[in-house]
Amino acid sequence: MQFGLFCTYENPQGDYVSAYGEQTGLVRLVEDLGFDEAWxxxxxxxxxxxxxxxxxxxxxxxxQTRRIRLGSAAVxxxxxxxxxxxxxxxxxxxLSHGRFNLAVAKGGPFPVQNKHFHAAKETSRAKTLEALTVIEKLxxxxxVHFKGEFFELDGVELVPKPVQAPIPTFFxxxxxxxxxxxxxxGYGIMAAPPFPLDGARQSLRLYREAVPGADPRFTLIRFYHVxxxxEQAVADAQAFLRPFVERxxxxxxxxxxNWTPWFALDRMIADSLVGTIEDVAAKVEAIAxxxxxxxxxxxxxxxxxAKRKADLELFARAVRPRWSAAA
Incomplete structure (x- = not known):
């Protein structure tokens, strides 16, 4: 099992320059700590x-990096x-010398996005699938010659071409x-931080039933706090997550x-990496x-x-080597 960092460019100070600088610093940090991916x-x-x-x-x-793989989560x-x-x-x-992972999605339940991008909710999934087909052809x-429901290409040659063929792709x-x-x-699949572990089990079952023997290359994103x-970790997590959950x-x-049950605060924390560092280590092994x-x-x-940095350093020092040794 590999380990990665999920980057959402938090902006608690209302300063976009600082937010971008801090997130870049965290990506550099986890590369130095031996993490495998940043999304x-x-x-x-x-x-x-x-x-x-x-x-x-x-x-x-x-x-800004040399080794770590970089991924979109998701376009x-x-x-x-x-x-x-x-x-x-x-x-x-x-630019990454073949270190890119492509994950795509149709977008969450945010009507304002569909409104301002002029994308009908009713056709968003079909448009996503057709767009991905076009992207792969390009x-x-x-x-590329292509005629579909949403897109038509007549003799398009993509410049430039990527280093990887194929680029690892996730849905x-x-x-x-x-x-x-x-x-x-043959796409991998990805589960966002709020997604229940029970739902992840169901997704993996459906994937493997569809194509027996296929590798889902499952990428699981989890909230993390120590x-x-x-008790203190849970109280902190409740305070951090409550506004997000209510929204x-x-x-x-x-x-x-049908998505509303995903956003139950206690369930979400129970499915996350929240607790003492010993609790987190045990949860990582259970998930594995x-x-x-x-x-x-x-x-x-x-x-x-500073707290995010310290928590990542603690994970790299106390959890990652222990799990690797146990594996």
Whole structure:
């Protein structure tokens, strides 16, 4: 099992320059600590998570790092032109010398995104799948002719071409049809921090049933916070997550009610890496035994940069080597 960092470009000080500088510093830190991957989220119209241009951020990180793999988590394809995405993906792959992982999704239950990007909610999944088909053709075929429901290309040659062929590709989804398609196409799958572990088990089962023997290359992202006692860690996590949970419960109740149960605060903390460092180590081993993720990705909860840095250093020192020795 590998370990990674999830980057959402927290902005507690309301200073975008500082937010970008701190996140870059954390990516450099985890590379030095021996982490394997860093994933950048795509969020829109959210001052507290200021990463709308995830591929631009990854291009910057490519020049700031040497070894760590860099991934998009995830490019929201209904809101983007697939030719532009393919050009940017190839560019990031070149700048990183073939260290890029591409994850895509249709976007969360945020009507404001669909409104402002003129993307109908009813067709967002179909548009995502067609856009990904177009992107792959552009990346790996010399000249692309394509006519679909949403996109038409007549003799398009992508410049530049990526270093990797294929680029490792992941689908951030929990939908049965999308999971089956991911298995059929050989994509990995990814689960976001709020997603229940029970749901992850179900997603893995559906993937493996669709194509027996297929490798889901499962990437699991979890909230992470440590304190001297488990009670203190849980109290901290409740304080950090409560505004997020309340906002997401309101949004999903209106736009996607079947997602609302995901955002139960106590359940979310129970499924996260929250507690003493011994609690976290035990949870990592339990997740490894239960779900066998390809990569376990940490999302530090504290808004304080020094605390996030200290928690990542503690994980690298006290958990990662212990788990590796046990494995």
């Amino acid at each position: 950048v989220a795509e969020h829109h119209f959210n001052p507290g998570a200021a990463s709308p241009s995830c591929l631009a951020l990854l291009a910057h990180l490519a020049g 929201l394809l209904p809101f983007r032109d697939p030719i532009t995405v393919a050009e940017d993906v190839a560019t990031v792959d070149i 990346l790996y075929e010399p000249v 951030a989804t929990a939908t049965e049809d999308a999971l089956k398609l991911a298995a059929a196409r 304190a001297a006692t488990r 997401m419960q309101a949004v999903t109740q209106e736009a996607q009610p 035994d239960d779900l066998s993720p390809r990569t376990l990705v940490l999302k530090p909860l504290s808004p304080d940069f």
